[in-house]
Amino acid sequence: MITADTCTLLKKLAEKIQQQLGLSFNEGRIAELEKAMQRVAEKLGMADAQSCVNKLLASNWQKEEIDALVHELTIGETYFFRDKKLWDVLEQRLLPALLGQAENERRGLNLWSAACCTGEEPYSLAMLLKRMSARHKFSKPNILATDLNQRFLDHAAQAIYSNWSFRTTSTAFQREFFQPMNAKHRLSSEIRSMVEFRHYNLASSSEHPCPTRKQKFDLIICRNVFVYFSQEKASAAILNLSRMLHENGVLIISPHDMWCCPSQQLESEVICDVYVLRLRKTKLELCGATSRVETVTKRCAGSNQEKEIPDAGGQINKGEPKRQDAKSEPRVLPKKNSYVDTAQSQQEKFQGRTPSVAELKILLEALCNAGTTAEALQWNDKAIEMHPLDESLYYTKANILHELGQHEQAIKHLLQAVFLNQNFVMAHFSLYHVHRVTGNTAQAQIFLRNVRGLLEKSNKDEILPEGDGMTVGQLLQAIN
Ligand SMILES: C[S@@+](CC[C@H](N)C(=O)[O-])C[C@H]1O[C@@H](n2cnc3c(N)ncnc32)[C@H](O)[C@@H]1O
Numbered sequence: 001m002i003t004a005d006t007c008t009l010l011k012k013l014a015e016k017i018q019q020q021l022g023l024s025f026n027e028g029r030i031a032e033l034e035k036a037m038q039r040v041a042e043k044l045g046m047a048d049a050q051s052c053v054n055k056l057l058a059s060n061w062q063k064e065e066i067d068a069l070v071h072e073l074t075i076g077e078t079y080f081f082r083d084k085k086l087w088d089v090l091e092q093r094l095l096p097a098l099l100g101q102a103e104n105e106r107r108g109l110n111l112w113s114a115a116c117c118t119g120e121e122p123y124s125l126a127m128l129l130k131r132m133s134a135r136h137k138f139s140k141p142n143i144l145a146t147d148l149n150q151r152f153l154d155h156a157a158q159a160i161y162s163n164w165s166f167r168t169t170s171t172a173f174q175r176e177f178f179q180p181m182n183a184k185h186r187l188s189s190e191i192r193s194m195v196e197f198r199h200y201n202l203a204s205s206s207e208h209p210c211p212t213r214k215q216k217f218d219l220i221i222c223r224n225v226f227v228y229f230s231q232e233k234a235s236a237a238i239l240n241l242s243r244m245l246h247e248n249g250v251l252i253i254s255p256h257d258m259w260c261c262p263s264q265q266l267e268s269e270v271i272c273d274v275y276v277l278r279l280r281k282t283k284l285e286l287c288g289a290t291s292r293v294e295t296v297t298k299r300c301a302g303s304n305q306e307k308e309i310p311d312a313g314g315q316i317n318k319g320e321p322k323r324q325d326a327k328s329e330p331r332v333l334p335k336k337n338s339y340v341d342t343a344q345s346q347q348e349k350f351q352g353r354t355p356s357v358a359e360l361k362i363l364l365e366a367l368c369n370a371g372t373t374a375e376a377l378q379w380n381d382k383a384i385e386m387h388p389l390d391e392s393l394y395y396t397k398a399n400i401l402h403e404l405g406q407h408e409q410a411i412k413h414l415l416q417a418v419f420l421n422q423n424f425v426m427a428h429f430s431l432y433h434v435h436r437v438t439g440n441t442a443q444a445q446i447f448l449r450n451v452r453g454l455l456e457k458s459n460k461d462e463i464l465p466e467g468d469g470m471t472v473g474q475l476l477q478a479i480n
Pocket residue numbers: 021022070074075076077078079082114115116117118121146147148149152200201202203204222223224225228
């Protein structure tokens with residue numbers, strides 16, 4: 001049981017942590033912070049958590065204290081080639097295009113793995129490029145890797161890994177680039193020499209990570225870190241990273257961080273399910289063909305894009321009773337008996353022209369309510385093809401898929417909806433719900449936090465888009 005005094009001190013410490021390290025400990029996580037402080041006290045050789053909190057509140061933090069905090073407050077979880085799709089997209093699409101651009105400019109590629117943890121991410125890049133060098137000719141790339149935690153960086157520089165770091169890596173990579181070493185594996189000196197490690201705090205540095213060279217980056221990978229940040233700090237850090245990108249340079253962050261993306265200069269793209277941000281001034285040809293739906297591009301913070309607002313009849317679930325327990329049931333399409341006529345007359349209206357989003361949504365609603373889900377899905381796909389930048393169409397498809405029990409596909413479409421509009425509350429809320437029903441509590445919590453953050457910034461009487469008439473205040477009440 002935390003006393004009121006301790007709670008006040010912990011909240012002050014949480015503020016200081018957020019300020020200096022970016023890490024967010026809101027009201028709901030104060031008990032977690034208290035537990036972590038017991039471990040921090042042990043690490044720093046202090047008598048107890050209370051004296052540790054007092055000392056941290058009173059002093060300017062030294063590196064040892066920052067490391068102890070970072071070690072206890074973040075998860076140093078990483079492994080080689082984490083998220084296979086990303087590495088496929090890098091190998092087949094992004095790196096060849098970026099290498100081509102760098103070669104045209106007669107320079108080597110500049111890459112940065114920000115928040116690299118124990119080095120698996122930047123070394124994966126180095127191994128991939130080494131493999132690619134057998135097929136393409138290019139100048140030696142520069143790979144920079146940074147992290148806040150000096151212990152992780154020391155581990156990275158040693159480059160000795162246990163089997164756990166190879167949990168999804170093909171044995172071919174392991175055989176090619178590692179030598180066995182006392183039940184572990186040591187990375188070859190050639191790959192080690194391709195990566196330079198440096199200390200860098202994403203939350204407080206706006207400086208370039210290499211002040212002497214200051215080269216811009218073709219690719220920055222910064223994944224699985226902003227989940228610990230407050231939205232404000234994450235947005236500031238992403239903006240800072242975007243300033244260090246080359247023209248056409250690419251920034252890769254985790255999909256659930258997309259909604260923090262603040263920069264008007266960045267454009268977002270989905271390439272084979274991988275979310276990338278690009279500093280776009282001129283058009284860079286990607287390698288390989290892309291279909292209209294597969295690759296969608298939109299200016300981030302897309303409020304400057306004109307939107308087609310469906311009329312009331314275009315709202316799926318119109319006329320349904322309002323949800324009582326919004327927290328447990330974000331959105332389910334109803335099946336009713338006789339919407340076939342509406343569906344037919346709606347399709348007749350489309351003859352010879354491209355229907356609007358609003359018209360398509362009336363049709364989708366009718367098809368769902370008539371119970372013809374397969375047809376609804378087909379029309380939803382056509383609708384997305386006609387209007388690939390309309391987030392609500394990905395949302396309606398996700399809801400149909402969710403109802404069919406295709407949770408993974410539903411998540412994919414909800415992420416695309418959020419990607420197109422980071423402020424799409426109901427999509428975040430559905431992501432919370434789908435993750436919760438599939439037992440992925442950690443992810444569910446991330447999206448619930450997103451929902452709360454967005455709602456707290458909005459006017460309580462505002463009606464939520466796609467929310468069946470629910471207001472911001474009503475949803476806030478439900479989730480609280
Ligand atoms: C979960 S790991 C992610 C590692 C890797 N990017 C990946 O996706 O596999 C998170 C890393 O973020 C680092 N980190 C946390 N706060 C940071 C900050 N303010 N600046 C730089 N790195 C930070 C942690 O030390 C940790 O190594």
